[in-house]
Amino acid sequence: MYKVLVADNHPIVRMGVKNLIDQQDDFKVISEKSSGIDVSMRIEQGDIDIIIMELSMPPGENGLITVKRIHERFPNIKIMIFSRQSEPKYINQAIYNGAMGYVLKSSAVIELVDGLKRIAKGEKYLDNNIMVTKEDLLVIKGGPTQLNLDKYVTLSKREREVLPFIVLGYTNKEISTKLFISPKTVEAHKANIMQKLNLSSHAQLLHYAVHHNLVDL
Known part of the structure; x- marks a missing residue:
């Protein structure tokens, strides 16, 4: 049984995702959080296999930073982004930072279900409505260069x-x-x-x- 954490700052979205996931064989939502910081604190307790999270959960830490921090500290936890953010810069950065999947909230329910099952097997998954260009692949592999975060x-x-x-x-x-x-x-x-x-x-x-x-x- 895969233990899932759902993170979104809208309770109705968390409820909908939880109901959907709990209907799937071998998956169970055991925790819900509304911010990136709360997600990070919860996974310190252990027993989380998969995180399904929105990138934008204001006010709070940027979701891209949360993904990077979780992936660096808990590389075995699989992260699925379920977001309204459809711009390539967010998608590319999320995958580069360690997310295994990215599904758009505007897509059909089957996208989230298929994506969940794929990442559970250790496969990467991108929503079929996301178009990936050669430039996107370069960013995913090499990371962004527009900001200096040395400090x-x-x-x-x-x-x-x-x-x-x-x-x-x-x-x-x-x-x-x-x-x-x-x-x-x-x-x-x-x-x-x-x-x-x-x-x-x-x-x-x-x-x-x-x-x-x-x-x-």
């Missing part, structure tokens, strides 16, 4: 988890409660983030995060 990649795993909360205006106490760390530790992470990114204010951090698509507002 961002120096952040630790925990600092990358803390960053979107800071950008969204959460207090140290609120962040500590969500991530199960002390407020003093949160403050230390904040200082390290600002130093590593060479920023001096929340406004600068907000601009940096939005410019580099690290959060969805």
Whole structure:
């Protein structure tokens, strides 16, 4: 039995996907989340085989960043993107970051079902309504080059988890409660983030995060 996590910021979408998946043999939705950060925290508990997630779940961490972080830390978890984002730049980046499948919300139900079964077998799956060009394949293989994230990649795993909360205006106490760390530790992470990114204010951090698509507002 494949244990599935469904992530979408709209409860009605989560309910629909859960009902559909639970009707399939060998698949069971055991968790539902509404943000990328919540997804990352849930999979730390183990027992998740497949994630079906929307890329855009504002306010919070950009889904592309979530995919990359999950794939790097839990490469055996299979990620299926089920999104309204149909632009090639999102599709290409999601696959490059580690997603095994990409299905459009505008497509027929069978696309999600077929995609789920394919990635469960370890195969990649792209919605039949997605047209892939040679240029897209180059991006998927080589990654994007339009943004310089050299400073961002120096952040630790925990600092990358803390960053979107800071950008969204959460207090140290609120962040500590969500991530199960002390407020003093949160403050230390904040200082390290600002130093590593060479920023001096929340406004600068907000601009940096939005410019580099690290959060969805």
